[in-house]
Amino acid sequence: MSRLLWRKSILALAGIILASGFGAAEAQRNLKAPKKRYTGPGTTPNLRNIIIGRCYHYMSLYPATGVKDCSGVWQELTDAVFRKEPCNITEEDYKKLAQVTAQTIPCDKSLLWSRTNDLVHRYTKATESFMTLEDTFLGFLFNGLTWCGKTASPGMNYNACPSWKECTNNSLSSFWKIASATFSQASCGTVHVMLNGSADGAITRKERC
Numbered sequence: 001m002s003r004l005l006w007r008k009s010i011l012a013l014a015g016i017i018l019a020s021g022f023g024a025a026e027a028q029r030n031l032k033a034p035k036k037r038y039t040g041p042g043t044t045p046n047l048r049n050i051i052i053g054r055c056y057h058y059m060s061l062y063p064a065t066g067v068k069d070c071s072g073v074w075q076e077l078t079d080a081v082f083r084k085e086p087c088n089i090t091e092e093d094y095k096k097l098a099q100v101t102a103q104t105i106p107c108d109k110s111l112l113w114s115r116t117n118d119l120v121h122r123y124t125k126a127t128e129s130f131m132t133l134e135d136t137f138l139g140f141l142f143n144g145l146t147w148c149g150k151t152a153s154p155g156m157n158y159n160a161c162p163s164w165k166e167c168t169n170n171s172l173s174s175f176w177k178i179a180s181a182t183f184s185q186a187s188c189g190t191v192h193v194m195l196n197g198s199a200d201g202a203i204t205r206k207e208r209c
């Protein structure tokens with residue numbers, strides 16, 4: 001049941017992204033403007049240092065994570081996006097990255113959320129009893145960051161990346177899709193789901209295994 005709700009909200013989100021994507025494409029055609037590349041902010045400056053720093057930080061915060069190859073994490077990210085069209089990145093491209101960042105999620109601690117971002121993080125910080133996507137190794141490493149590659153050469157594009165709504169298979173949305181799917185699959189026992197009451201329903205808890 002909880003997974004179903006989760007899927008439903010992902011589908012709804014995908015629907016919104018799709019709808020606005022078509023709208024933007026239509027507007028662009030009407031204007032007959034030269035093809036504008038990407039409308040989102042470019043790759044976060046110092047991305048490599050931030051990710052490697054967060055990687056070591058996470059291991060010190062949560063020693064149970066074990067020893068991770070922080071340079072290897074960066075390597076898998078570059079393999080996923082370098083020399084690729086940033087609007088043509090799929091979950092498949094991030095598979096290796098998800099593998100090298102795999103971790104054991106403590107049972108009964110997972111909290112999935114939808115449209116309650118602020119609230120859920122205030123709640124988990126206050127109680128420290130739940131784990132959200134951003135508390136997982138993969139989510140912690142990339143939370144709040146932007147990145148995309150370039151087709152012509154290896155390296156990140158620091159000027160502009162696709163915004164969330166610009167195309168379906170973009171470097172960020174595909175990453176967060178696989179990150180949340182991996183978290184939800186690794187979760188065990190009781191999985192808690194927090195939905196926005198004004199949008200979806202209520203706080204639910206559900207057994208799964």
Ligand SMILES: *[C@@H]1O[C@H](CO)[C@@H](O)[C@H](O)[C@H]1NC(C)=O
Nearest residue numbers: 084085087088089090093151
């Ligand atoms: C999109 O990615 C796939 C697989 O990586 C590749 O085969 C295809 O040529 C790419 N298409 C474009 C338009 O870049």
Ligand SMILES: *[C@@H]1O[C@H](CO)[C@@H](O)[C@H](O)[C@H]1NC(C)=O
Nearest residue numbers: 115116117118119196198199
């Ligand atoms: C719930 O959704 C509404 C409308 O989308 C939003 O204004 C509100 O901030 C959300 N509540 C929480 C707790 O995130």
Ligand SMILES: *[C@@H]1O[C@H](CO)[C@@H](O)[C@H](O)[C@H]1NC(C)=O
Nearest residue numbers: 087088089090091092168169
């Ligand atoms: C996005 O990627 C999926 C494969 O994961 C593919 O089936 C789909 O056609 C792609 N969508 C677009 C708009 O390129």
